[in-house]
Amino acid sequence: MENTEKMIRTAHGSERVLAPRAGKLGKGGGKWKATVRGLFLPVLIVGIWQMVGSLGFVSPTLLPTPLEIAEAFVQLTLSGELLAHLKISVVRASIGFLLGGGLGLLFGLLVGFFNKAEQSLDPTFQMIKTIPHLAVLPLFILWFGFGELSKILLIAKGAFFPIYLNTFLGIRGVDSRLFEVARVLEFSRLQLITKLIVPAALPNILLGVRLSLGIAWLGLVVAELMGSSEGIGYMITDARQFSQTAIVFVGIIIFAVVGKITDSFVRFLENRLLKWRDNYKGEGTMA
Amino acid sequence: MTTSNVLQVSSLSKTFEKPQGKVHVLADLNFQVEPGEFITIIGPSGCGKSTLLKIIAGLDVHYQGSVTLGHAKIDKPGRRQGFIFQEHRLFPWLTVEKNIAADLSLKDPEVRAKVDALISTVRLQGFENAYPRELSGGMSQRVAIARALLRNPEILLLDEPFGALDAFTRNHLQNVLLDIWQQNKTTMILVTHDIDESIYLANRVLIMDAKPGRISRIVPVDLPYPRKRSSSGFQAIRQKVMQEFEQVEHMRRVER
Known part of the structure; x- marks a missing residue:
């Protein structure tokens, strides 16, 4: 379901343009081939879905056809509604992520470096980690109201832990033999952090960022579904009340697509920053 | 020296x-x-x-x-006291020249000149920007030697x-x-x-x-x-x- 947005676009024929090129392009062709391979299943599902809907097997209130969803998408886009909702959602998720992720990185570094910080802080964090969003939501609303603050804090709470945990793990996983090198080269304390520990922990930190971004989006859904007057989550709740199932689908697809885009961005960062790594990339990859 | x-x-x-x-x-x-x-x-x-x-x-x-x-x-x-370990122990995220410089900045013209001279001493010209994973064992060890020598x-x-x-x-x-x-x-x-x-x-x-x-x-x-x-x-x-x-x-x- 996640890729429905893409499916719709390719269902309109762009995929057919790409396919014949695939064979001739060499390296680039390999990339297209991989894309086509990834699209095959979604396109098939969408095709069957459209057929089932068009033939009238399922009520459109329960499951609108892909074309109806596309129509709703176009309408929402043209009226500017979608963009407005999306904007507010993105702002909330970003602030929440920056707050939670930033604190996660900070405390992850702190707890990773200092044993005393680990002993005094980590048990508390581990306890807070196990509390689900839905359990603290009533408290957050009680304390901070229905406004932006409680939403952002909820998102931040979710985004905090993956970065915190992975930064900590990354620091503790640094090859101790390299510390000996740092001693021989007389690294200062600051250099030890900036030249050895952070670069060595970077793969884990970026993994934490990826997971945190995903959780920030999940937190956003919970926050917006619980009560708000704007945002993609609100758009979904509102549409559900009026049985506009197609709009519900548009909302879900938007969540999926934006989630995928942010994930791709971090992967892009990973490829740039971690190109020194020499890891197993799976069978049958190209170069 | x-x-x-x-x-x-x-x-x-x-x-x-x-x-x-x-x-x-x-x-x-x-x-x-x-x-x-x-x-x-x-x-x-x-x-x-x-x-x-x-x-x-x-x-x-x-x-x-x-x-x-x-x-x-x-x-x-x-x-x-420079030290060369049995394994090269290079920083895997740094290129050859940056590994040699390590904590020193290559933007410093003095460091730059020394690093360049050392790269030719250990015969690694052309590999300045390679990562350790791209080097053979002998080449890596030569980088480690250059890194130690840079500190005189x-x-x-x-x-x-x-x-x-x-x-x-x-x-x-x-x-x-x-x-x-x-x-x-x-x-x-x-x-x-x-x-x-x-x-x-x-x-x-x-x-x-x-x-x-x-x-x-x-x-x-x-x-x-x-x-x-x-x-x-x-x-x-x-x-x-x-x-x-x-x-x-x-x-x-x-x-x-």
Whole structure:
């Protein structure tokens, strides 16, 4: 379901343009081939879905056809509604992520470096980690109201832990033999952090960022579904009340697509920053 | 870079406390290394030769006796004592030139010039921007040597640096090391388990004995460089070293 947005676009024929090129392009062709391979299943599902809907097997209130969803998408886009909702959602998720992720990185570094910080802080964090969003939501609303603050804090709470945990793990996983090198080269304390520990922990930190971004989006859904007057989550709740199932689908697809885009961005960062790594990339990859 | 700093090792001992009792890793070592010497240390495994090297490097400070370089006691690692490990231990996220510079900035023209000069010394031109994963074992070890040399150490300590390399690469790197030694006059102390390597490089071979670790003999090698492994002079010294080893073996059997 996640890729429905893409499916719709390719269902309109762009995929057919790409396919014949695939064979001739060499390296680039390999990339297209991989894309086509990834699209095959979604396109098939969408095709069957459209057929089932068009033939009238399922009520459109329960499951609108892909074309109806596309129509709703176009309408929402043209009226500017979608963009407005999306904007507010993105702002909330970003602030929440920056707050939670930033604190996660900070405390992850702190707890990773200092044993005393680990002993005094980590048990508390581990306890807070196990509390689900839905359990603290009533408290957050009680304390901070229905406004932006409680939403952002909820998102931040979710985004905090993956970065915190992975930064900590990354620091503790640094090859101790390299510390000996740092001693021989007389690294200062600051250099030890900036030249050895952070670069060595970077793969884990970026993994934490990826997971945190995903959780920030999940937190956003919970926050917006619980009560708000704007945002993609609100758009979904509102549409559900009026049985506009197609709009519900548009909302879900938007969540999926934006989630995928942010994930791709971090992967892009990973490829740039971690190109020194020499890891197993799976069978049958190209170069 | 010549300095009049003598390395002085006096009544150096090191013991481990183990449940079975005290284990003497090193027992009463005494020797002195003049600036510009090339010393190789050879001995059976467990004779404490690597431990000795780590003590001189300042990486291991739990010992009795005294180790001084010039007038200063060695009690921590530092740039005066460069160290090459058996594995290259490069930073995998840095390119060759950045690994050599390590904590220093390549934007500093002085560092830049030195790094460039070292890259040509260890014959790695064209690989400045390669990552360690793209290098062979011998190339990586050459980067590690360049990294140590950039800091102008008074003494370069090498812990079986070529042990993991194939014979051809090893010979090549031995020559690279000799070139560097003759150019820079850096004092070298190299630990090895390869008798030929120890004679090929050193002007004095320190033979160690195990349990307790002590120096059983110091063999001077008065052969001109470059040496030929097949020459009769080389073979004569080889004979001498072998005999020393056999004697040690024999003594140990008699003691049992």
